[in-house]
Amino acid sequence: MAEKEMINLIGSIAAFCTTVSFLPQVVRIHRTKRTHDLSLPMYAIFSCGVLLWLCYGLMTMSVPIITANAIAFILSIYILAMKVKYK
Numbered sequence: 001m002a003e004k005e006m007i008n009l010i011g012s013i014a015a016f017c018t019t020v021s022f023l024p025q026v027v028r029i030h031r032t033k034r035t036h037d038l039s040l041p042m043y044a045i046f047s048c049g050v051l052l053w054l055c056y057g058l059m060t061m062s063v064p065i066i067t068a069n070a071i072a073f074i075l076s077i078y079i080l081a082m083k084v085k086y087k
Contacts, residue, residue, distance in 0.1 A: 008063070
């Protein structure tokens with residue numbers, strides 16, 4: 001396997017792991033409609049960071065960064081919206 005392919009594989013696996021880690025929280029919020037233990041400032045800051053990573057990925061045309069951060073942004077915005085809705 002070429003070095004660039006290995007780098008992209010590692011990036012893709014890392015992106016998958018960090019992105020999928022949000023799913024249990026999203027599912028739990030969706031089922032319970034409870035968000036009082038979640039930090040609104042943390043998710044707001046995190047969502048801004050993910051959006052910036054998405055912009056960076058788009059500027060560098062890095063597919064793993066674009067894919068992971070687009071999905072993470074959607075999930076974090078969902079969590080933020082539910083946090084505000086069920087406050």
